[in-house]
Amino acid sequence: MSPHRTRRVVVIGAGLSGLTAALRLRGAGCQVTVVEREDVPGGLVRTETLTPGPLSGGILTGGGPGPLCDTGATVLTMPELIVEALGEVGVAPDEAWRRLDLVPVDPTYVATFADGTELTLPRGAAAAGDAVSAQLGGREGAGVRRLFGWLGDLYDAEFDTFIDRNFHRPSDLADRRTLTDAAALIRLGGLTSMSSKVASFIDDERLQRMFSFQALYAGVPPQRAAAIYEVIAQMDIGRGLSHPRGGIGRIGAVLADALVNSGGRLRLRTAATRIVREGGLVRGVTVAGGERLPADAVIATVPPPAVADLLGRPLPRGPRWRGVRYSPSAVVVHGTAPRAMTAGWPGHHHTISFGAAWAETFDDLIGKSGRLMRDPSFLITRPAFSDPDRYIAADADSVLVEAVSVLAPCPNLHTADLAWESITDPYVTECLRTLESRGFHGIAGGLRIARVDTPRTWASAGLPAGTPFGAAHTLTQTGPLRTPNRWPSLPNLFLAGAGTIPGVGIPPVLISGRLAAARVLGS
Secondary structure (H helix, E strand, C coil), rough: CCCCCCCCCEECEEEEEHHHHHHHHHHHEEEEEEEEECCCCCCCCEHHHHCCEEEEEEEEEEHHHHHHHHCCCCCCCCCCCHHHHCCCCCCCCHHHHHHHHHEECCEEEEEECCCCCCECCCHHHHHHHHHHHHHCCCHHHHHHHHHHHHHHHHHHHHHHHHHCCCCCCCHHHHHHHHHHHHHHHHHHHCCEEHHHHHHHHCHHHHHHHHHCCHHHHHHHCCCCCCCHHHHHHHHHHHHHEECCCCCCCCHHHHHHHHHHHCCCCCCCCCCCEEEEECEEEEEEEEEECCCEEEEEEEEEEECCHHHHHCCCCCCCCCCHHCCCCCCEEEEEEEEEEEHHCCCCCCCCCCCECCCCCHHHHHHHHHHCCCCCCCCEEEEECCCCHHCCHHHHCCCCCCCCCEEEEEEEEEEECCCCCCCHHHHHHHHHHHHHHHHHHCCCCHHHHHHHEEEEHHHHHHHHHHCCCCCCCCCCCCCCCHHHHHHEEECCCCCEECCCCCCCCCCCHHHHHHHHHHHHHHHHHHH
């Protein structure tokens, strides 16, 4: 639909997908209004100042303001997609990079293991290969370099055709471009298992985990996940991680400022209550208080079940709408710890603490009768390594503390509807004691907890199955086979975000906004 025909577009949700879509539409000349129920943009990518206090049986008992804390996504990859979104409204690349103010995260990951060993993956293929050679020998270092080369080839065959693309008709799945790149993926071993493909390059089981733990976000064990999902490892380990000074929430603020400065409208603290339908088309959005915002097209970035509620009708028929399988969820503990304590901890900005179990862990998380991990693995995030001025502060007793987040994967509510109201405190205590035994000395008693998010938290935010990781990336729910970004019976209603194509994570969510905007402009 050309700009002179689509003059008014309402976007529901000011997360990264909604803001990216809005910038693309604004750059094409559309009148764009973004409505957001929260008081800040960014969706699940946000930074807050938490107020931790001493623990009393796991309950917050008070304290002074603490340092910044990233309370949603913490792993930023492919920031060039943000720069491209800003360019849609005329922000030059140099200026876009200045606004984002990124710091390279180096090393990318540090991993600790149950046998007491520690492995580090510096930023970049050459540095990672050299580090692995020094830690595990030249054979493994050479294997890592070959693995990086394969990851790059996989990305090149997969990204433009199967991730950053709208499929307009079934015949697109069999056009020359698709078949050519599908053949390339098959030649690269993309349909073999993730674990076996990684093992064909490197022998060390610990190192294999560092290149396959991303299967957790795909919602499929690496032994069963297709190797095409190693593109996630290419997006973070291969292309490197970054951190915006002042917190990852800076991304939403930068995108929102660019939208407003380009003439778009952003209405925070404004919840959509209804998508208005007339004559087989969407005609507008009603917001809290009864105001109706007229629209020639609507992009909804909330999950599809929430879109159905706004329409007052059931989800469309078909497995891509009603038979969705979801990824595991997570318990995330946010708090602060004294610098005198954290100075002795292992790791860096992003630290993975692996238990002895591996395949069994995925059985716990994804099995038909899910359960809490019996031998848990954790992601510990300490952004003070990259941004000490914002993530370190003096507490009420003038003690320097830093922000610490601990993520423990857990089953989603569909797999195991656990009694989180009663088990959260004892489970958090158990997790911290486990980390204490793995070298994070003092964390069990010294981490002052400000907030704990559980599957119930995500469910209360409207996320299906109580997971922030969205639909699992099974072969029948991957790329163009995920829930479509066009509502079947309403030709001017489109979807963006983690609930639709191409997937979950900051890069796919940004791409989803661009693809939804392209649907509006091209329909």
